[in-house]
Amino acid sequence: MEAAIQVQDVKKSFDGKDFVLKGLSLEVPKESLTAIIGFSGTGKSVLLKHILGLYQPTYGKVKVLGTDLSTLDPNELTKFRCNFGVLFQSAALFDDMSVLENVSFPLIEHRRSLSPGQVKEIAERKLQMVGLDPKHFHKLPSQISGGMQKRTGLARALALDPEILVYDEPTTGLDPILTEMVDNLILETHKNNKGTTSIMVSHDLQAAFRIADFVAMLDAGQVLLFGKPEDFYKSEIELVKRFVSKGMKHA
Numbered sequence: 082m083e084a085a086i087q088v089q090d091v092k093k094s095f096d097g098k099d100f101v102l103k104g105l106s107l108e109v110p111k112e113s114l115t116a117i118i119g120f121s122g123t124g125k126s127v128l129l130k131h132i133l134g135l136y137q138p139t140y141g142k143v144k145v146l147g148t149d150l151s152t153l154d155p156n157e158l159t160k161f162r163c164n165f166g167v168l169f170q171s172a173a174l175f176d177d178m179s180v181l182e183n184v185s186f187p188l189i190e191h192r193r194s195l196s197p198g199q200v201k202e203i204a205e206r207k208l209q210m211v212g213l214d215p216k217h218f219h220k221l222p223s224q225i226s227g228g229m230q231k232r233t234g235l236a237r238a239l240a241l242d243p244e245i246l247v248y249d250e251p252t253t254g255l256d257p258i259l260t261e262m263v264d265n266l267i268l269e270t271h272k273n274n275k276g277t278t279s280i281m282v283s284h285d286l287q288a289a290f291r292i293a294d295f296v297a298m299l300d301a302g303q304v305l306l307f308g309k310p311e312d313f314y315k316s317e318i319e320l321v322k323r324f325v326s327k328g329m330k331h332a
Contacts, residue, residue, distance in 0.1 A: 084108040085245060085278035086132055091141035093127055093302075101127045103302035104141070109295075114271045114279040116289035119299035120324070125282045128299065129249060132280070133165060134158050146244060163191050166238030170250045172230040174222040180233045181218040184208055187240045207236040210273070211266065228259050235270060246270070248281040252288065260285065268292040286325065298324065 086109040093102040102124050109115045117125050130136040131143050134150045143150050146164060153161055174183050184204040188195060195203070208218060211232040217225055222233070231251070238246060248267060252260040264285075271279045271292075283289050289296050290310040297307045298321060306313065306321050313325055 082110045085111040085113075085146060086280070087142075087144040088128065088131065089142040089144070091128075091131060091138040091143060093124075093131070093136065094139045100139070101302055102131075102138075105299070105303050107297055107304050107307065109278060109280060111278055112276060113294040114268070114281065114292060115295045115297065116293035117280065117282045117297050117299065118284070118286060118289050118324075119305075121284075123299040124302045125299055126249070129247065129280075129282050133167070133247065134162060163241050164244045165247055166241065166243035166245070167247045167249065168231070168234050168238045168251055170253050172222070172234035174230060174233055174237075176222055179219050179221060180208065180213070180225065180229075181205065183222070183233055184237045184240055187237060191241060204236070204240065207239050208233070210239065211236045211270070227255065228262055231259075231263050232266065235266060239270070239274070244277060246274070246277055246279045248279070248283075250282055250284065252283070252285055260288070264288045264292055 088105055088107040091102050091105045092100050094100045105124065105128065117128065119125055127136065131138060132145065134153070137151055148161065150158065175186065178186065181201070181204055184207055185200050188200045188203055205215070205218065209215070213229060213232045213236065217229060222230055225233070251267065252263050255263065267279065267281060271277060281289070281293065290313070293310065295307065296310055296313060298305045298313070300320055306316060306318060313321055316322065
């Protein structure tokens with residue numbers, strides 16, 4: 082299986098003494114939907130920031146689509162990040178821009194050759210792709226529901242046709258109905274965008290096991306177990322057993 086992302090023995094320290102990531106290695110298979118799970122403070126967000134090139138490893142390497150991120154200068158890294166689409170925890174929309182303007186923003190920034198008409202057409206298509214009704218396109222984020230904000234954030238993440246989609250705790254703080262809607266949207270988006278690799282950092286075990294092809298569980302800055310959801314149910318690792326029973330109890 083070809084890897085879209087290779088994290089090779091990555092160690093990360095912010096103060097030169099304590100390490101948050103302690104020799105973490107992980108390969109995310111190309112075109113898979115991979116969930117990264119683990120208790121709080123195990124290094125999930127720090128790992129994600131390394132994959133996005135926001136942090137550089139203290140030791141080790143991060144390769145994305147065959148490129149070692151540490152070899153890129155700031156301008157090259159900015160360009161390279163167009164390979165990513167990110168749905169942030171809070172959707173992180175621009176408050177003073179309409180739904181359509183939010184989705185148009187990355188196109189205007191990174192696809193300078195497009196005409197305003199082409200930008201509008203692509204943005205509208207992405208919004209329809211995530212199931213948002215055109216009557217909401219000219220509303221501000223504050224004028225639409227939380228679910229619609231998530232859809233808008235996802236349409237913006239899809240704007241540049243990225244090869245890798247990243248979901249950072251996409252359902253934190255949402256009610257169960259909205260959580261299920263977002264999970265289904267992630268799965269649908271993954272299936273509808275052939276060739277895309279999706280990574281979801283999640284605290285929601287149920288969702289991870291229901292929609293992911295592969296799951297990586299982190300513990301103390303390392304990968305404790307990587308495999309298919311069924312591997313977790315069969316695992317004899319004590320911490321995995323505890324995490325699974327705890328997570329499924331809240332189902």
